[in-house]
Amino acid sequence: MRKRITALITVSVIVCMALALLTCLFIPKYMRGIVEGALTAEYYDDKAPHEVIFIGDCELYENVSTVELYRKYGISSYIRGNSQQLVWQSYYLLEDALRYETPKVVVFNVLALEYNEPKSETYNRMTLDGMRWSPSKINAIKASMLPDENMVEYVFPFLRFHSRWQELKATDFKYMFRRDPVSINGYYLRADVRPMETFPDPKSLTDPEFGSNAMNYLQKMTDLCKSKGIDLILVKAPITYPYWYPEWDAQVTSFASENGLTYINYIDKMDEIGLDMTHDTYDGGQHLNVYGAEKFADYFGSYLSENYDLTDYRTVPEVAAIWAEKEDLYNRILEQQLAELEQYGELMNFGKNAIE
């Protein structure tokens, strides 16, 4: 009997350990190529305090240089951004961030309001898997799941990714237990240039109204910020594609005025910012490259520092030391990209060429 119990317990422990190790091996690492999946988790590693937190989709994490905000204005900020981050995900990511700190300003990019329902399992996983477990994460998953998704597959990611045994890459082994940073405080740096193209004419809107689910979460976000004494700024990043309809703009404007919020549509200010879309974009106008992101950060940073009582962290030695490292990383990535561009004419270790 004793032998049986020993066997049972030993085998159970080995199975649990094996499954835990396999989970580490099988979950996507997002360390090369498509690195957006690694963004959410990086937030927890950052030691600097953040007075400004950005939440939203690629219109933020590719368009605002956090290092530039610091360099120029001493603003210590973080972008909790993801590809196609949906409004409820933004809300819960904010709620999650508030468990660790209370910023003075939260900036939300309004483009995601056009989505009223979950869109894609892949994007869900990239946004949510990196979150630490908390009621916010559970609620975020519940709000985001498509009909064929199951909470169990979030609790045990093994069940979702077990079939990746077929496609394991060197990075899956290398990054089993650790990750490298892929962003600088949430900013995804790209130094390549591909001038803006002409975009197809916008389709006419079948329903100009934003969905009630999306608006509901915007309201919740507003209320949450109010209750914490945080100033919420709504922005529309200076990007013209996907098309930002005047009907949508009007709705956000009226929501902002009803709730006493600031809403700034930067599409109208592209010239003022100094954006040159033949040079400041890396993918034909859908996202800014580092040159554009720095210009936008310059412009937006000056607005922030003029209108809000933000600390100049360049004068706080402990924080400045942390930011010095970030600047360093920023410059290293930039240099590496410039060198690759010089040598190959395109990026080799970033973006689609690096997809494994």
Add this chain to the structure above:
Amino acid sequence: MDEIIAILKELHPDVDYETNKSLVDNRIIDSFDIISIVAEIDDRLDVQIPAEEIIPENFNSAEALAALVKRLEDED
């Protein structure tokens, strides 16, 4: 009893029905054979075996079959 063995012998001449006690379980006789046996018993002995009596226990040996026929005769 002899009549029953005769019926069985016609179906499978090379089986030793005196000793073999698991005709059905060992698949020596199958459902088609059973139907033939029932028809022959009806024909020659004028005993009707109802469907509910067609269970392996009654057909596993010549002996069991004879006992079944005797029981059904007695009930009449």
Add this chain to the structure above:
Amino acid sequence: MLFVSYEFIAFTIILFVLYYLLPGKWQWPLLLLASYVFYWIANPYYLIYIGTTTVTAFVAGVLMDKAQDRADLSIAAAKKDGTYTSDFKKAAKARAKATKWKILLISMLFNLGILAVTKYTNFVINNINNFLSEANALKAVDILVPMGISFYTFQTVGYLIDTYRGTCKAEKNIFRLALFVSFFPQLVQGPISRYGDLSKTLYEVHKFTEKTFTSGLIRIFWGYFKKVVIADRIITAVTALIGDTETYTGAYVFVAMMFYAFELYCDFTGGIDITIGIAQCLGITVAENFNLPYFSKNIKEYWNRWHITMGSWFTDYIFYPLSVDKNMLKLSKWSREHLGKFWGKRLTVYISAFLVWLATGVWHGAAWNFVVWGLMNFVVIMISQELMPLYEKFHKKFGWKEKAWYGVFEICRTVFLMSLIRMFDCYRDVPMTFKMVGTMFTKYNLNIFTDGSLLNLGLSGSDYIVLAAGLVIILAVSIYKYRSKKDIREVLFDRPWLWYGAMALLLVITLVFGAYGHGYDATQFIYNQF
């Protein structure tokens, strides 16, 4: 809830825990509750169907028993007051039998009627429309077909017939009968249990024992292994192959045939392993439904080894009663007298077998391809029956019968033949099946085996490796069972490290290599629709 779903697994785990925590007398009521919850989750309306079947069967059973008791009592009374004669006894018995027959007929027809209406109405409507060559002469109706209705209806009808025959006593407690009808692991795809068998362990108090529980557990894992590693993986290719009848002809049809044979085997036997394993974990013995079917040397043997509970149901409740019916015996006598020895022996057997296979075909599905499938089985069985003497002569002459290689040949021949007949179930269209099987013999595109064409069916090279390895494991375990006539679990259990090691390995392999979860479509059990 499908067997392969997180919900089902959670449901089962919760049930196991409660089952052994509650006092023993609450065990079977808990199973009843669980079964009804299971049905309710699937669709609350199903409960109306299964409830109706239960209530009618309960009432009919009790009434039949009462009729029998009345007769027995009057005989006993007559014996007491001295008026007893054997004629009196006969008359009393005959009266009871007549009453019971009426009750049986009504309750049976009622329940088979529900089955017929739910499953076959649209089949009949379609055929009428086809006959009138007018697509919408009659509108197809939208009828809810309850999950597992064929299985529980057959199980219930079996109970009614057994009660009528007196081979089992009617159940006096409606809740107990309700559990027999609805026992949830069986609802999905059988087996079709007999009341006399299942009731032996279904209502007992079961104490937790390591051996019973872990044996059940390992069987569940084995079932999931077959189902998710093999069946749910290979189905991708099967679907691709039978979905495009323009491209996939010739050797592809052969591939489809063999893949479907593996798929059906692993899906169906795997599902039954899960069912029987769950029952075993609960201490309940459910009848085996398979006994190494792909080791059969002829089709008759195959049908004694494949879907055993269905086969024996048809044999016991249709084939025998039909064959030994008074009129049938008369016909048999007449044919012997008038048609000569050859047909005299065969006529009634042929008629009964034909009807049974027709019924089997119809039972499998409301479509002509199933009817043809059933009749093909009949034809092949009859041909092999008639060829038997020829075979025996042949074997006497060459003496190959005892040779191992000849056994292997016979097994391959049977598997091939059964898979061939099964193509009707595969393409679901009778003329199409003939056409496709035809190309298998006329078109020689054997290059598909070497030029990588098989990698375009939705399965990658590594998928094929997993499939091959999985099938080798299943084959090895089957050969062990075939040779030693022993369940491998009996041997493993006494070696605790091997026992738990094997269980753990099976679990991890299934979890890693199973075709489940997001990115894989949860395929319905093939037998769920029957």
